[in-house]
Amino acid sequence: MIERRPWLTALSHAVLLIGVLIVAFPVYITFVASTHTAQEIVQSPMPLLPGDRFWHNYQAVLTGSERGPGAGAPVAKMMWVSLVSALVISIGKIAISLLSAFAIVYFRFPFRMFFFWAIFVTLMLPVEVRIFPTYKVVSDLHLLNSYAGLTIPLIASATATFLFRQFFMTVPDELVEAARVDGAGPMRFFKDVLLPLSTTSIAALFVIQFIYGWNQYLWPLLVTTDETMYPVVIGIKRMISGGDSAQQWNLVMATAMLAMIPPALVVMLMQKWFVKGLVDTEK
Amino acid sequence: MGAISLRNVTKAYGSGPKAVKVIHGVDAEIPDGEFIVIVGPSGCGKSTLLRMVAGLEEITGGEIHIGGRIVNRLEPAERDIAMVFQNYALYPHMSVYDNMAYGLKIAKVPKAEIDVRVQKAAKILELGALLDRKPRQLSGGQRQRVAMGRAIVRQPAVFLFDEPLSNLDAKLRAQTRLEIQKLHTELGVTSLFVTHDQVEAMTLAQRMIVMNAGRIEQIGTPETVYMKPATTFVAGFIGSPPMNLLPGSSDGSRFTVGGQTLQLPAAAPRGGALTLGARPEHAEIHAQGSWPLKVELLEMLGAERLVYGRLGDAMFTLRIDATQVPPRSGDIVNLHVPPEHLHWFDSSTGQRV
Numbered sequence: 001m002i003e004r005r006p007w008l009t010a011l012s013h014a015v016l017l018i019g020v021l022i023v024a025f026p027v028y029i030t031f032v033a034s035t036h037t038a039q040e041i042v043q044s045p046m047p048l049l050p051g052d053r054f055w056h057n058y059q060a061v062l063t064g065s066e067r068g069p070g071a072g073a074p075v076a077k078m079m080w081v082s083l084v085s086a087l088v089i090s091i092g093k094i095a096i097s098l099l100s101a102f103a104i105v106y107f108r109f110p111f112r113m114f115f116f117w118a119i120f121v122t123l124m125l126p127v128e129v130r131i132f133p134t135y136k137v138v139s140d141l142h143l144l145n146s147y148a149g150l151t152i153p154l155i156a157s158a159t160a161t162f163l164f165r166q167f168f169m170t171v172p173d174e175l176v177e178a179a180r181v182d183g184a185g186p187m188r189f190f191k192d193v194l195l196p197l198s199t200t201s202i203a204a205l206f207v208i209q210f211i212y213g214w215n216q217y218l219w220p221l222l223v224t225t226d227e228t229m230y231p232v233v234i235g236i237k238r239m240i241s242g243g244d245s246a247q248q249w250n251l252v253m254a255t256a257m258l259a260m261i262p263p264a265l266v267v268m269l270m271q272k273w274f275v276k277g278l279v280d281t282e283k
Numbered sequence: 284m285g286a287i288s289l290r291n292v293t294k295a296y297g298s299g300p301k302a303v304k305v306i307h308g309v310d311a312e313i314p315d316g317e318f319i320v321i322v323g324p325s326g327c328g329k330s331t332l333l334r335m336v337a338g339l340e341e342i343t344g345g346e347i348h349i350g351g352r353i354v355n356r357l358e359p360a361e362r363d364i365a366m367v368f369q370n371y372a373l374y375p376h377m378s379v380y381d382n383m384a385y386g387l388k389i390a391k392v393p394k395a396e397i398d399v400r401v402q403k404a405a406k407i408l409e410l411g412a413l414l415d416r417k418p419r420q421l422s423g424g425q426r427q428r429v430a431m432g433r434a435i436v437r438q439p440a441v442f443l444f445d446e447p448l449s450n451l452d453a454k455l456r457a458q459t460r461l462e463i464q465k466l467h468t469e470l471g472v473t474s475l476f477v478t479h480d481q482v483e484a485m486t487l488a489q490r491m492i493v494m495n496a497g498r499i500e501q502i503g504t505p506e507t508v509y510m511k512p513a514t515t516f517v518a519g520f521i522g523s524p525p526m527n528l529l530p531g532s533s534d535g536s537r538f539t540v541g542g543q544t545l546q547l548p549a550a551a552p553r554g555g556a557l558t559l560g561a562r563p564e565h566a567e568i569h570a571q572g573s574w575p576l577k578v579e580l581l582e583m584l585g586a587e588r589l590v591y592g593r594l595g596d597a598m599f600t601l602r603i604d605a606t607q608v609p610p611r612s613g614d615i616v617n618l619h620v621p622p623e624h625l626h627w628f629d630s631s632t633g634q635r636v
Contacts, residue, residue, distance in 0.1 A: 175374065181337065181360060
């Protein structure tokens with residue numbers, strides 16, 4: 001919509017600015033809090049300008065050198081755990097969904113529709129519903145406190161399978177036939193034609209699933225009891241200990257800031273792909 | 284090398300009593316190097332037949348031989364064929380070069396050899412400047428040429444074309460038609476070309492196969508098919524406007540159609556129920572003509588004029604030169620058809636008599 005009405009432009013800018021303030025101000029406060037000492041933050045009024053403890057605080061949380069009342073494990077290790085889990089979950093989800101969608105769309109095997117519906121029905125069951133059976137399985141397999149336990153139960157994804165199935169159905173049949181005439185077997189066709197055509201869907205899914213994996217809270221809370229296997233989201237929670245002891249809010253905030261960086265990076269880097277996918281509609 | 288032979292080929296979808304038969308026993312022998320056009324109305328099974336030759340549809344019954352081998356059980360890639368699809372089916376994410384080279388890469392042809400073949404095909408098809416482009420950056424005609432290039436580089440024994448010109452505009456279609464003809468002369472590869480357009484069929488074919496409802500109606504050169512249609516279907520399908528077909532009965536020298544008795548310039552082959560065929564371009568208005576045609580409508584086409592009228596109550600179309608003084612609507616004119624241009628068909632079977 002292109003309209004030349006100055007007051008409308010002004011109004012829309014005002015709305016946008018308010019939106020930015022609402023979203024950005026808490027993040028700014030978090031950042032400011034992470035650059036002061038614990039005492040300075042709890043004073044009233046709270047400082048609104050960054051302090052001078054930036055390096056000190058961030059170094060402290062990353063290495064875990066300053067032990068607070070809560071858990072004191074180094075955040076660097078937690079970030080690593082989170083990163084590995086999020087990557088394994090998102091890449092695993094994409095790989096499995098691509099393959100199962102490929103099977104469902106391009107192969108005629110017995111009970112094909114049954115399998116499709118079996119996958120589809122699990123869409124309606126969130127992780128929380130099946131969390132105890134899943135926990136039992138994982139613990140019986142001795143996967144507690146391991147990367148496998150953190151990631152494998154979260155990999156299967158009906159949503160992604162369904163999304164890829166819908167996409168594959170739009171790929172013209174003649175492309176499949178051309179590939180057959182060219183001598184490409186099923187996996188060759190998958191690798192050379194379907195994968196390149198689905199890059200934009202893959203990118204979109206990767207972003208969503210990475211954030212999903214990074215933000216997992218309930219599941220890691222159950223399967224990790226060892227400090228060194230905590231993802232960063234759990235780490236933040238553990239730093240806030242209950243009781244009367246003074247909270248080291250500056251360190252909590254620094255950890256929160258750190259925890260925000262990787263998802264933000266993923267969104268910013270992959271955004272280019274989104275836009276590219278929207279602009280060239282090749283099929 | 285690229286001879287094709289179809290022996291009692293049938294195709295049915297489904298099985299058991301509910302099976303729907305779409306091809307009813309097709310026999311054809313296509314010698315190496317011939318350009319054959321399969322033509323017929325939509326739904327006549329022509330594309331299905333082509334796809335069976337390509338190996339994209341299973342063969343229900345009969346045998347298909349390509350270059351002396353039975354190919355019934357072979358994958359498309361093993362049949363030594365190349366196919367040009369109606370919507371070109373180019374890989375959208377590959378450059379023109381890669382589109383053409385893909386089949387060769389899979390066949391593990393050495394890189395240098397691939398390059399030579401692709402460059403050669405690009406030269407023949409004038410695609411040299413476009414090799415780095417993606418299909419979406421090409422016009423319809425260029426995409427069509429890339430699709431042909433992809434077929435050429437494989438150096439197959441047989442080219443299969445599935446209505447490759449139907450997505451082009453009229454001007455480009457005529458031009459591409461000529462290019463395909465030139466290409467065939469140059470390469471001399473057996474070609475099977477499916478179309479529903481009779482102009483394409485007539486201009487491209489060395490021999491054509493006219494199909495209807497899953498059966499071959501006639502196989503022959505365009506001249507034969509036009510001059511001596513084997514059935515009323517062929518007579519009515521080839522030619523524009525189609526042949527006039529007048530069902531009636533004959534007693535030897537006279538023919539009665541729709542309450543009107545016509546004197547015949549030459550005796551009918553036999554008496555009884557027959558269908559008389561005469562092409563619009565072979566009938567003329569002539570003072571000595573003996574068939575009274577009541578003119579109803581006229582159409583001016585530029586070089587010629589179409590006259591629509593009735594013989595008794597049967598419709599008859601006539602094509603006259605535009606320079607000729609046209610009759611007026613409502614006139615009764617005398618028609619004359621030279622005896623060599625009369626066609627006779629059995630009314631019940633539709634076969635030529």
